[in-house]
Amino acid sequence: MTESAEQDPMSALPPEVIRDLHRRMVRIRLFEETAGKLMEAGKMPGFLHLYVGQEAVAAGVMATLRADDVITSTHRGHGHAVAKGADLRYMYAELFGKQTGYCKGRGGSMHINDLSIGMLGANGIVGGGIPHAVGAALAAVYKGQDSVAVPFFGDGATNIGAFHESANLAAVMQLPVVFVCENNGYAEFTPQDRHMLLKDVADRAAAYGMPADIVDGMDAVAVYLAAQRLVERARAGEGPSLLEAKTYRFYDHQGVKGLRIPYRTQEEIDTWKQRDAITSLEQRMTTVGVAAPPELEKVWSETGEEIAAAIRFAEESPDPDPAHLLDNVYTV
C-alpha cells in the first residue's frame, strides 16, 4: 500500500508544505466531527452538510492559493473556509447563530464568508457561487491584479446551468479561473451514474475549450500538485481550467445520522474509508520521514484545544438582538 520513500511524489515537496496540508486536513476533520456531535446533542439549529472525507481537496487546492485569491464554496462549505484560513471561533459562532459569527447569525452554516482571506462565501444554491468566482476573476483582471479565482462545486452542480454558463464565460473571456469539481459520487442521494452519463466530469471542460485534469481526491499531495499547475497557468494569463477530484463523503448529504433508505452500500463506504486522506497521508509522512507520530499527534491535540476554545467562544457569545433584524438588508 504505502509507496517507498523514493517513489512517493511527496518527496519532491518541501516538508513544510506536507505538514501544512496535514494540519489543514486535521483542522477540517476535527471542526466537522465536533460540529456533528454538537448537532446530535441538539446544541445547534439548522442544517449541517459535513465535509468529512473530502479534506484532501480543500487542503490541497487551498495550499496553492494566496490570501488575495478568491474562492466560492457550496452548501458543504466548512472545509473550504477552514482550509482558506477562516477563524474557527467565528465559524462556530455562526453555526450557533450568534452575533459574533461570520454572518452575525444571519446566514448560518451555508453562508460562511471572509473576504479578508478571499473567501467569497459558501452558497446555499447549488451552482450559485460559480458565476461569482468568474466575476471575481474579471475584477482582478480589470484592476491589473494577478490573483485567481477558484469556485468549488460538486458533481451534481455540473448539471446545472450556472456551471455551464460560467465555464463558457470564463473560457471565452480567458479569465483566471480554476473550476474545482469535488466529485463525491452523489448529487444529494442520487449516484453519479444516474445523474450523468459521463464517468468523468472533466470531460465537460472540452465542451468549453478548456483543459482539465483528474486527480485522486483522497490524496492531498496529488491534489496540491495538480492544483498548483492549473493555478500557475491561470495566474500567468493562460486561461481557465477544470480540476476534477474524485473523493467521497463519509457522512450523509445532511446531518450525521443514517438515513431511512440506504442509498450506499456499507462495502462502498468501508472501501472509501480505508482510503481516508488523513490516515494515508500520515502513513506516508512517517514513511518518508517528514514527521514522526508524536508530531502528528501534537497537531491533533493542538487543534482539539483550538476547537474547544472556539466552541467556548461561540457558546459564550450573545445572540443577535431582534431590534437589529433589519441591519444589512441594504447598504446605507
Next chain:
Amino acid sequence: MREITYVKAFTESLMQLMAEDDNVVVIGEDVAHYGGVFHAFEGLLKTYGEKRVIDTPISEMGFIGMGVGAAARGLRPVCDLMFFDFIGVALDQLYNQAAKLKFMFGGDVSVPLTLTTAGGAGLSAGPQHSQSLEAWLAHVPGLKVALPSSPHDVKGLMVASVRDDNPTVVVLNKRMLGTKGPVPEEIYAIPLGQAATVRTGRDATVIAVGRMVPEAVTAAEELAKDGIEVEVIDLRTVQPLDSAAILESIRRTNRGLVVHEAVTFGGIGAEIAAQIQEEAFDYLDAPVLRLGAPFAPVPFSPVLERAYIPDSSRIAAGVRRLLERTGG
C-alpha cells in the same frame, strides 16, 4: 432646456457615469459592438473600449452572476438584460444572490450592481417580450426597482442606481424609447424612493408607474375640462416605495386610484391599496381602485393589446368612478 429621447438620456447617463467612476463597466448581450438592440449603448465602446464595455454570450444567469461577483470585488457593473421577460433564466442570481449577499454574509459584502432592462407592452412583441414584472422584484428584500417615466427620470434614476451600493433594477419602458423630453446636460441623480408629484389636484390622487404616468397626466388634463382636479404621483421606484408621499396626497384628496401596466392581481397596486387602508382609512371617501392589465399574458394582436393595457381614457373613467362615491 434641450430635449433628447428617453433612450439617448439612458446612453448619456452611462457615458457620464463611466467618466465619473473607472469601476463602472457595462456587461451584456450585444452591448458593445452592436450598441444594444435598442441602440441604448451606442458609442460606449468607442469611448471606453472593450475592457469596460463587454459583449457576452447569451447567458443571462452567467453574466449577471459574474456581475455579482465583480461587484463584490469592487467593480460597479451595469448588466443589461435585454428584455424584462428574460429575468426568469437569471433570477437566482438576482433574488438569491445579489439581493441577499449583504445580509447573509453579515454585512461584509456590498453588491453595487445595476441591472438594466426593457419592459412594458404596446409594440406587439408578444407574451414573452412585453411583460411588466416589477412586483416580483419589489417583493425581494435587498433589491431596489426603478421605472423611469420620462427622459429626465431615465438619466436621474440611472445615475442614482449606478452610484447606489445596492443591487438595483432599472426598467426602461420599450414604448417610450423614442419619447423626447427636457434633460439637463450635466450629471444629476434622482433619489431612489422619492416619488414625484407631476400634477397637483384636490379631487383624487392617481398613483402611476412607468408609462402609465404620461397616460395619467393625459387623463387628468381631460378631467380638468370638467372641473375635476386630479393629483398625479409618479412612483419612480416601486422599491423603495414612497409611502409617505402617497399617504400625504390621499389625506388631502381622500380618493385614490393606482395604475400600472402589470396585471392587477398581486401587482404593486395591491400593496399600495393595502397601505392606504391601513394608514389612511379614515380619510377615504371611496375604496382605493386598482387599474392594471387583466389576468392574461400580454397578447400579440394590436387590437387585443390595446384592449389589454390601461390607457388615459380608462384612467379617466376610473377617476369618475371614484368620484361617484360621496364621502361618509
